[in-house]
Amino acid sequence: xxxxxxxxxxxxxxxxxxxxxxxxxxxxxxxxxxxxxxxxxxxxxxxxxxxxxxxxxxxxxxxxxxxxxxxxxxxxxxxxxxxxxxxxxxxxxxxxxxxxxxxxxxxxxxxxxxxxxxxxxxxxxxxxxxxxxxxxxxxxxxxxxxxxxxxxxxxxxxxxxxxxxxxxxxxxxxxxxxxxxxxxxxxxxxxxxxxxxxxxxxxxxxxxxxxxxxxxxxxxxxxxxxxxxxxxxxxxxxxxxxxxxxxxxxxxxxxxxxxxxxxxxxxxxxxxxxxxxxxxxxxxxxxxxxxxxxxxxxxxxxxxxxxxxxxxxxxxxxxxxxxxx
Ligand SMILES: [Zn+2]
Numbered sequence: 571x572x573x574x575x576x577x578x579x580x581x582x583x584x585x586x587x588x589x590x591x592x593x594x595x596x597x598x599x600x601x602x603x604x605x606x607x608x609x610x611x612x613x614x615x616x617x618x619x620x621x622x623x624x625x626x627x628x629x630x631x632x633x634x635x636x637x638x639x640x641x642x643x644x645x646x647x648x649x650x651x652x653x654x655x656x657x658x659x660x661x662x663x664x665x666x667x668x669x670x671x672x673x674x675x676x677x678x679x680x681x682x683x684x685x686x687x688x689x690x691x692x693x694x695x696x697x698x699x700x701x702x703x704x705x706x707x708x709x710x711x712x713x714x715x716x717x718x719x720x721x722x723x724x725x726x727x728x729x730x731x732x733x734x735x736x737x738x739x740x741x742x743x744x745x746x747x748x749x750x751x752x753x754x755x756x757x758x759x760x761x762x763x764x765x766x767x768x769x770x771x772x773x774x775x776x777x778x779x780x781x782x783x784x785x786x787x788x789x790x791x792x793x794x795x796x797x798x799x800x801x802x803x804x805x806x807x808x809x810x811x812x813x814x815x816x817x818x819x820x821x822x823x824x825x826x827x828x829x830x831x832x833x834x835x836x837x838x839x840x841x842x843x844x845x846x847x848x849x850x851x852x853x854x855x856x857x858x859x860x861x862x863x864x865x866x867x868x869x870x871x872x873x874x875x876x877x878x879x880x881x882x883x884x885x886x887x888x889x890x891x892x893x894x895x
Pocket of ligand 1: 632633646715719
């Protein structure tokens, strides 16, 4: 093939290749879960530190699973705008009341993240009572994932990837590209985990905080797109030996400046809240002495993790569009 044709074809493919995006990106999810461990009180920190590798590496399992298991996806988001303008204030905070008002099918169709977080908090409390290491680790880790997702503005809207406003790709931009570029400079000292008096309502506080930031997320990107030429907005990077189109550094910096610390604030909120949920579950279980708990996962659980990993590697991962949440 002639050189020029080849370049054209190559560029075409580069544009068609999906930018592999996940909620918060693998990078941010792992970072958030890991940092949450360090905010725990002395009675808990030793136990969680011992398992910090598990808690970090498996932080992304819910995203890996969502392409294989149908019930997984709705746990990661809630499309609040489906329920009208003041949905944030009007939605029933408790699952039973929400089901009565909207039916379970509707809730599952538009996402259940806040209710799922409170269910997990309940399950984690039970696991602590039962001294069940497998479940303590799994629930702590995966709850960290959902709490972090609930802090992402684009996880609270049907327009989750800017697909209705000509901003396709914004999802991965906000939650993967920005943290990858700039989180080295974020301040992750968030203080100690705090007891949560009303776990069900706290999950809604996260959603509220995320949803309140949604207008800025969309508006500033649109504003900057008008100010930037197309070729300055994007650049190319080689990732996993594939050339991928990414938002350029200059565009990312300008966006990050406009957002004025929003990504950092939401990451900090996630870290603090995850640890607080872990702490609350442990307190509600009667503050058990964790040094007397089993130290290694059961053979069954190790096997289950292996299987889940293999299933993910074998696919199917498609279809997945750019920045799919
Ligand atoms: Zn997710």
